[in-house]
Amino acid sequence: MIARGVMLGPDQPVILHMLDIPPAAEALNGVKMELVDAAFPLLKGVVATTDAVEACTGVNVAVMVGGFPRKEGMERKDVMSKNVSIYKSQASALEKHAAANCKVLVVANPANTNALILKEFAPSIPEKNITCLTRLDHNRALGQISERLSIQVSDIKNVIIWGNHSSSQYPDVNHATVKTPAGEKPVRELVKDDTWLNAEFIKTVQQRGAAIIKARKLSSALSAASSACDHIRDWVLGTPEGTWVSMGVYSDGSYNVPAGLIYSFPVTCQNGEWKIVQGLSIDEFSRKKLDLTADELSEEKALAYSCLS
């Protein structure tokens, strides 16, 4: 996807730095061979390495997929301890060798907490440059609404994913709209089923990851990769007018969410910077959900630190 220009546009040449662990070195080289075999016009070079320093040298965008994957039956917290030590060491390699203003997207679960650990141990990387992926959940929410209303997914916008990329996330459609011949209409009005929106819809989006694992016997790859490209593309090239997206970003206390967490907010992007959409009304139902996922993130933060001691 990156080599085809999905991430940064069809006119932006790219050089890929691919990193993985020594046990996978041969497979990694296989990926490099396939990239050469595909003769991508935009791909100007491939560095495939097991050395974190070589991998991080001069990178402008870092997509951190590496980590211990979730398998059928595992809870996200199970993988926490394995991953926080990985992210502590990656933090230091990135900080020392990446290009200035490197944009970081953490995908590996627990995404928010891995991103937080990365931030804490790479203090010279601006905190606004460290994000985690909740665009997948955002896109999943759009998909569920499109299926429910039998409309094109490209006609729906402005759902919000609040909080943690976990089963405590809050998919919020209170400000989401659908493009109709009669103009933009609120999703709630068109769905006309608050019971579904406040219960089953939320649960479906929250647990979609597990549903994919059940069907494929493997974690989501295609949709996660695609969402990662969407996240970076909108961050770098800007969000369309009147549209926001969801990104896990360093909280500044907006919407009474504790500062110092990586929390998913609605954001717009311009000139390579994201900005939290302010002033959205939060009803009581939503408030509880926002707080619940914030609590989980605070617990994860404490758990992560205890793993590191």
Added chain:
Amino acid sequence: MDHVVLLQKILVVSFIVALFWKIIRYMCNLLHVEKEPVRILVTGAAGQIGYAIVPMIARGVMLGPDQPVILHLLDIEPVAEALNGVKMELTDAAFPLLKGVIATTDPIEACMGVNIAVMVGGFPRKEGMERKDVMSKNVSIYKAQASALEKHAADDCKVLVIANPANTNALILKEFAPSIPEKNITCLTRLDHNRALGQISERLDVQVSDVKNVIIWGNHSSTQYPDVSHATVHTSRGEKPVRELVSDDKWLNDEFITTVQQRGAAIIKARKQSSALSAASAACDHIRDWVLGTPKGTWVSMGVYSDGSYGIQPGLVYSFPVTCEKGRWSIVQGLMIDEFSRAKMDATEKELVEEKSMAYSCLD
């Protein structure tokens, strides 16, 4: 004074013309209607290549960023749940160009109204297996698929066979779907073509986009002939022949050929799985160039129904250099074939003739 008046008149006229042009353009934009979606069938969609190709198709890699698509995904009953997982992920990715997904184990539903068919489904090659080992399993699959496609696909459906043995599967498909025009049934050798470009670009340390007009002749197997006799590299001093720049005919006639021929096995050795990413990408390139046309001065390699060009027996699906225009391919004629190349082209033809009789014997 005349000059000034003339200049003024020219200025006014230019201004009016420019304004008019802008108004017309604006009106055209207002009337802009989204194109009708194209239906694309992918068989074997629950497998590795299927998984790699569907997001590419949904992003517009195959038919361009303005062409909406509807995906028809077919696979066999044992993987129905995984296939549904693929459909779920396609929904989850919220692709703007993807206007629908049909995921089914029913070949009729899968083939209904499709404009493009990418036949990935088949018995995959595993480490140690020769392509001939998978032949018998696959010919019966392709005989059955032929009849479903013939009856239910849209007119002028373009077919690309990927599953190995690709050329022979395509031939079987053609033989058992007589109402599908023979020019519409092709097999994938673009992967080998791209691999050859990649090897030259690595050898010369140039960008792969500066290398063009390699040819893959024959069978998508270890007898294929990667031919650089007419290939060129774009340099600051114009197009230069690859042979001249490489200056190592021994490498070009030997190691280079073997590397490209056996690249599939090398990928399996490294990944423990068949090529998926590069195969999916090459399939998109094949269809895109077929439908949207090849760039001027450039040809590509496609496995197509032989018409006797270059002394190759008609009635085989053989890879030739082709250019494409208005949705049609045509074999590049008149290229010089030296003795070395002639022998190679004949060897791969011989293998295809053997495969054809083996395939028919499997069907009896």
